[in-house]
Amino acid sequence: xxxxxxxxxxxxxxxxxxxxxxxxxxxxxxxxxxxxxxxxxxxxxxxxxxxxxxxxxxxxxxxxxxxxxxxxxxxxxxxxxxxxxxxxxxxxxxxxxxxxxxxxxxxxxxxxxxxxxxxxxxxxxxxxxxxxxxxxxxxxxxxxxxxxxxxxxxxxxxxxxx
Numbered sequence: 609x610x611x612x613x614x615x616x617x618x619x620x621x622x623x624x625x626x627x628x629x630x631x632x633x634x635x636x637x638x639x640x641x642x643x644x645x646x647x648x649x650x651x652x653x654x655x656x657x658x659x660x661x662x663x664x665x666x667x668x669x670x671x672x673x674x675x676x677x678x679x680x681x682x683x684x685x686x687x688x689x690x691x692x693x694x695x696x697x698x699x700x701x702x703x704x705x706x707x708x709x710x711x712x713x714x715x716x717x718x719x720x721x722x723x724x725x726x727x728x729x730x731x732x733x734x735x736x737x738x739x740x741x742x743x744x745x746x747x748x749x750x751x752x753x754x755x756x757x758x759x760x761x762x763x764x765x766x767x768x769x770x
Contacts (some may be wrong), residue, residue, distance in 0.1 A: 658753070673759045679705060681763040683712075683750050685742070691769070695728055695736045695752055697761075704734020710754030712738065717747050745769050 654660055660667075678700030687696050693712050697705040707730075714724040722743060728736035742748070752763045 625715045663759045670759065674761055677759065677761055679761050680760070681752060681765075683752060683767070684762065685740075685748070685767055685769050686737075690738050690739050691742055692727065692737050693726060693750065695754075697734045697754065699735070704732075706730060708736065708754040710736050710752055713751045713753075714740065714742070715749045715751075716744065717749050719744065719746065742769055 631725060642643060680698045682696040682698075684694055686692050693714070695710055695712070697710075699705050704736050710728045712726050712728060714722070714726070715723045720743075724742075726738040726740050728738040731737050736754075746769060748767050748769055750765050750767060752765075755761045
């Protein structure tokens, strides 16, 4: 008669299961990060980046023409009875520049994508103003374009609205 005796194994070890569990945790965290990344900023700054790249020499020539004008622009947001975009244009001789028809485009660099476009009116020589109702406080990018000749002067500024 044969007696079968099973060897005693003791408690099972958890160590072999730690590697697949750790690997699964890393994959899970990466999937969550991927989900958040795809659900936010798409990364596209310009929809036609190739065409803009082909016209880069034209952009450089336009920037040189704008620099040759020698204008200085000071832009900001003033608060009084309401908020207003104020731009002061000064020529290379230090005299105010009148007769422009500037427009301003206000965008938010972070947060809600807000895009406001306003036309500024001249209220004093070289001082242009437009009332605007900003929906948020914080950082704003202001892009100005003004000019009466073949070259439209362009300026940009980042301002903080408190």
